[in-house]
Amino acid sequence: MGSQIPKATARRMPIYYRCLKKLQDSGVKRIKSNEISQLTQIPSATIRRDFSHFGELGRSGYGYEVDYVTKVFNELLNVNKIIKIALIGVGNLGKALIENNFRRDQNLKITCGFEKCEENSGKILSGVPVYSIDQMKEVLLREEIHVAISTVPSEFSQEAVEMLVDGGITAILNFAPGRVNVPEHVDIRYIDLTSEILTLVCYNDWLLHPVVK
Structure with missing residues (x-):
């Protein structure tokens, strides 16, 4: 484009x-x-x-x-091209994303995960290898991955995003609501589940019980 x-x-x-x-x-x-x-x-x-x-x-x-x-x-x-995605943070949300792995969109695939906790690294989950966070740059550059999802909590997301950018990532979907700083060439989007649910509930409540003046 x-x-x-x-x-x-x-x-x-x-x-x-x-x-x-x-x-x-x-x-x-x-x-x-x-x-x-x-x-x-x-x-x-x-x-x-x-x-x-x-x-x-x-x-x-x-x-x-x-x-x-x-x-x-x-x-x-370019929908016929397979887009490889890296995932940083393989906790409960990360595991759920790997298990689902864009089943309805065959051109999108989480191909690797990264985890700081030794208990969760060094495993293969639903066919996706989970590496130690120390191996991130090496794996990202080798696999030529430019898209990533971060499920790291807000207090650690700035550090996580900086590591992703250092590994060549230019597009990030961040599940932590706290804003982080990225270079101009990096596109980052945020998903705040709590905010989205509260907005949905409030809007639904307004539809059911509109304020009449």
Whole structure:
């Protein structure tokens, strides 16, 4: 993908691809942006603007050819390429991630884990080798891995992320809510499970018991 594509657009591309793939598998041949909007909950104007970054994908009043646009996004996302992922922190959450290991996305695979605790390192979990954290840089460079997931607690996440970056990692999904410092070339995303659940509960409660003024 070219550098001119906005980050927000790039983040929505997998959503578009999954939607289009389902439509293609269902035999849908043509679709309009307002129909994609209903399926993805992304405004149709945003969809048209995003799609415009990739050339003339559709025609006004006609819509988009599902097979063609799916092929374009397939090539842009390089979905047939296996993306190797490293996992740092093989506690309960880490073990669950390894056990699941992106079963629905065959191109994403956790291929190695790293653990500071000697009790959890030196093992093979669901086919994934777990190394000592001291071996991280060596393994990451040898395996040419650039994507990582960190389940290390917030108080240790800065150190863990620095080790990942030192090993050539440029994309990190961090399950610790505390923000960490990374170089400009490293993209890091955060998943705060507690915050997400509280937001979900509050929103659900508001739907069930809206405040009437």
